[in-house]
Amino acid sequence: GEDVEQSLFLSVREGDSSVINCTYTDSSSTYLYWYKQEPGAGLQLLTYIFSNMDMKQDQRLTVLLNKKDKHLSLRIADTQTGDSAIYFCAESGSGGYNKLIFGAGTRLAVHP
Amino acid sequence: EAGVAQSPRYKIIEKRQSVAFWCNPISGHATLYWYQQILGQGPKLLIQFQNNGVVDDSQLPKDRFSAERLKGVDSTLKIQPAKLEDSAVYLCASNQDGSTDTQYFGPGTRLTVL
Numbered sequence: 446g447e448d449v450e451q452s453l454f455l456s457v458r459e460g461d462s463s464v465i466n467c468t469y470t471d472s473s474s475t476y477l478y479w480y481k482q483e484p485g486a487g488l489q490l491l492t493y494i495f496s497n498m499d500m501k502q503d504q505r506l507t508v509l510l511n512k513k514d515k516h517l518s519l520r521i522a523d524t525q526t527g528d529s530a531i532y533f534c535a536e537s538g539s540g541g542y543n544k545l546i547f548g549a550g551t552r553l554a555v556h557p
Numbered sequence: 558e559a560g561v562a563q564s565p566r567y568k569i570i571e572k573r574q575s576v577a578f579w580c581n582p583i584s585g586h587a588t589l590y591w592y593q594q595i596l597g598q599g600p601k602l603l604i605q606f607q608n609n610g611v612v613d614d615s616q617l618p619k620d621r622f623s624a625e626r627l628k629g630v631d632s633t634l635k636i637q638p639a640k641l642e643d644s645a646v647y648l649c650a651s652n653q654d655g656s657t658d659t660q661y662f663g664p665g666t667r668l669t670v671l
Contacts, residue, residue, distance in 0.1 A: 544605065
């Protein structure tokens with residue numbers, strides 16, 4: 446079946462790099478996504494990676510994909526207090542209609 | 558460009574009551590999704606519409622949940638009767654054609670069932 450696992454909590458110091466990890470099960474996923482959710486808000490797409498890529502960089506964000514191990518990571522460089530939020534990893538499930546399977550989310554806390 | 562709109566933002570009801578949520582997707586988006594997000598969990602897809610047709614409702618508890626998108630634009634999700642375990646945030650999302658296109662999420666409706 447389809448499943449996405451994430452660690453639940455990460456605490457980092459302001460200015461350090463944050464690395465949030467995710468494992469997934471569906472090897473047929475075409476895209477893998479990272480969403481950010483701030484308190485009381487909906488989900489905001491941060492970035493995504495196509496399954497035939499190993500890495501994608503977008504400003505402070507770097508996504509690494511290890512398709513063999515079904516492991517995805519999100520690195521945030523120079524983490525700021527405004528990055529404090531819950532980060533969700535999601536895979537596009539099997540089937541043709543882009544059903545997203547989400548992990549439980551990693552709560553990132555940034556402290557001074 | 559206006560985002561996905563949802564209302565109400567918050568709703569408190571007692572168990573066995575009925576409740577309805579409304580979603581207006583981004584203009585021109587053919588595909589609309591309803592997700593349920595229970596506290597501490599990731600969103601789970603309840604139902605997906607392509608225009609006004611249902612393409613996936615495999616995880617919708619059909620004995621109490623119903624959804625419609627009659628004109629292929631806005632949508633309502635109803636729960637009748639509500640149970641305590643229905644307390645969650647109900648998120649609506651849309652995208653242009655339901656393929657690998659990005660899904661855009663609304664702010665959600667937080668439902669509390671007492």
